[in-house]
Amino acid sequence: MDRYLTAAGITKGSARVYRISLTNWAWMLAGTPTPIGPARRGARPPALALAALDDPGLPEVLAELAAARADEMDADTVNRELSVVRKAIGWWLRQGWISVDPTFGIERRPSPPDKTKALSLAQVAAVWRLEDVSLRDKTLWRLLYESAARAEEALCLNIEDLFTADKRGKIKAKGGAIEWIHWQSGAAQLLPRLISGRTEGPLFLTGRRAPDGTPSLDVCLATGRARLSYRRAEEIFEESTRLLANPLARPEQWADLQGWTLHRWRHSSLTHDAEGGTSTPMLLARSRHASVRSLERYARPGVDSVARHVASRDPAARRR
Template sequence: MLYESAARADEVLCLNVEDLYPQDKRGKITAKGGATEWIHWQSGTAQLLPRLIGLRTCGPLFLTGRKAPAGTPSPDVCPETGRARVSYRRAEEIFEENTRLLANRLASPEDIEDLDGWTLHRLRHSALTHDAEGGTSTPMLLARSRHASVRSLERYARPGIDAVAQHVAPRDPAARRRH
């Protein structure tokens, strides 16, 4: 969901089941500054959500594996299972741990404890970079990322050398005459 929506991890982790509109592949989030905004996802997330939600009809979307400790604020406890909303810190730990070998392709599984994996923020960054490399317009990148300005978007949408070469090649007048 983080990659497909290019949303901020803390916004996605605050989603509740009742905030989802699976038929439209979107969800209502509370963005930076408290505004209500929308995130959109693709088929991969749409296929996994029913398995994540199960029969639940309300409460936090992403849950820990155990009951919420005493004193957990009620909005962060699933009323149907009694489990707590997963924290950013724990989600980051799980993701980092499970991407260690992906992030270090030449490493062997024996070295896994000494490796660093990817961060949740990298998913947002990668999604926006891939969109930019694919030719997504700046207005659409701004809308998708929900950045207020192009300047704040610049650090994410940085097409690589190959993407720039692929963009320039078909616009070469000499290459067009040859075809």
């Protein structure tokens, strides 16, 4: 895996995503289901010799395992992982290390249209009032909402990428381009406490020491802890917001509930910007989308915004 990631010529952030995808597929390439949820955390993938990929019985087993995983995960995740593993397999084929593509015949899953709805301002305020939230998570959520950055990009930030006096940070965006994210006073007040004297290394860290084999770029030399992964950050946000997302649920239902996602958090930030009158060029700069068409789904006003608009144009209200 490491030799392929080095040869792929991709950014550090992309390499982390590729590594996660390839690790998830390692179980299936070994003929076993990929663990999910709590079982996945800390699980060690099986050691796999590339020669095993030429097993004539593997494609049939893979097709069944991939179909089962597609039933458990969202289409975007399944398609991304399949794309990554096929790129790696293509490279291994060109090196002559394997002779067949065992994923041949596995089809991408159709992705449903993005109908994500923005949270209301009241719901965002409720997130800020959550108790028992760690400083790390509180800072991450503030930074993401105030900057409208993608979670994957923010989690790849190193301390040396921050320009705290200017309330901005340097990131590598899609395609490897160097871009900037900007935040406001909320994140600016939390960041010094989170950094706490550290001068380099990952900004957002796990709560425990990095396991053996963790890439050095993802380890804080001062604490020995690893960079926080997107998967874990998403789990924490989803678990923390379950009751906010389901305020009428009974206690016996809590374990089966779903909270909000980090994607929806970013979506809400951009939608609130649009509702506040932010211009399209500025929204493009904030979101770092390449086209207005990509931005359209974020600029759709929410229910509360439409209600305020209608109320403001009510003739009876004007007469009062």
